[in-house]
Amino acid sequence: PVTDVGVSVGCYSGSVPVSAGKDGIVVVGDGEATRLTNGGRIARGWPVDLPYKPAISCPSCTPGPAGPLAPAIGDRGIYVAAYRSDRPRIMALARDGALMKGRQKAIGKKGDDVEWVRIAPDGRVWMLLSRWSDETESASGLLVPVAADRPLED
16 A cells, blocks of 8 residues: 555545556545556656646536546646636646746636536647636637647747
8 A cells, every 4th residue: 555645535535536547546536646556666756746726527516526637647747727816727747757948838728617527639729718708698618729738848
């Protein structure tokens, strides 16, 4: 067993926010992320304190929101959906846990909900946002490219 891995499970979902990649898994907890190697150990440089609040699924659900969304794991980085001042963001972490310079950016508008973050086969990182309209009393989806999982020098 591996101890001291921060996890958060909300009221609405029993799943822990874990994503698997070729080099292991990443678990997002309440304010931190931990990368575990395929050998079952915490990777060097991890866990990482996240600078922004991780996005959670169903933030307005009752009796309470679910836990953090699972990250997307690419060949070059790990991409965690987050919020800052109620505006969606992407946090891009290098394999060693460091924040990738120039890759932390705001996405969408204040009040948008993040549904998920995924990596396409071509390496593009996508985020699905939902936006509520009081006028139509309905939600719409917005699929946004947020990063490219490419070498850091690109």
